[in-house]
Amino acid sequence: MFKKLNILDEADKRLQQKSKEVTFPLTKEDKKLIQQIISELTYSQIPEKQEEYNLRPGMGLAFPQLGIHKRIIVIVHEVEKGKFNNYVVVNPKIISHSVEMIAAEEGEGCLSINREVVGHVPRYARVTVTGFDEDGNEIKIRAREELSIAFQHEIDHLDGILFYDRIDKEKPLLNENEIRFI
Ligand code: NI
Numbered sequence: 001m002f003k004k005l006n007i008l009d010e011a012d013k014r015l016q017q018k019s020k021e022v023t024f025p026l027t028k029e030d031k032k033l034i035q036q037i038i039s040e041l042t043y044s045q046i047p048e049k050q051e052e053y054n055l056r057p058g059m060g061l062a063f064p065q066l067g068i069h070k071r072i073i074v075i076v077h078e079v080e081k082g083k084f085n086n087y088v089v090v091n092p093k094i095i096s097h098s099v100e101m102i103a104a105e106e107g108e109g110c111l112s113i114n115r116e117v118v119g120h121v122p123r124y125a126r127v128t129v130t131g132f133d134e135d136g137n138e139i140k141i142r143a144r145e146e147l148s149i150a151f152q153h154e155i156d157h158l159d160g161i162l163f164y165d166r167i168d169k170e171k172p173l174l175n176e177n178e179i180r181f182i
Helices: 028-044 047-052 145-158
Strands: 060-062 072-080 083-097 101-103 126-132 138-144
Touching (some): 028 060, 028 072, 060 145, 072 145, 083 145, 126 145, 138 145
Antiparallel strands (some): 060 072, 072 083, 083 126
């Protein structure tokens, strides 16, 4: 049976805490939770399932959003209709990034933020992320565009940063001379 995750809302200050590095092997509970997150993120991006389980669409989740302060992120990226690539990264680090910045034109969303937030979030157009898979093998991922934004957004959660912390309070909306929109 599909059991919905209990995702913390932004009002919960635990979202502002920094998460700790994880040691291997992962616990059985953590591995189970990773699978549950993958299912929920995947379902949330399939219209029929989204409706059936009353899910908000989302492509990423970080462990601290469940109140667990471990450096684990999960991203389910729809590469074409109905086809998803899953990324599970333990102790992720951005080891290099482009100079070019981008922003999601419609703004970013977050499963912990249940309201409309207006503003553009500057992100690197491309990042290289290293870390470990759930079995402790080293991995390296090159991400660009939407996927690059997703990695930066989820890694921020591990440091207690929410996307609106990166919106310029004086000038929340950027224009196309200042940044490339995707
Ligand atoms: Ni988020």
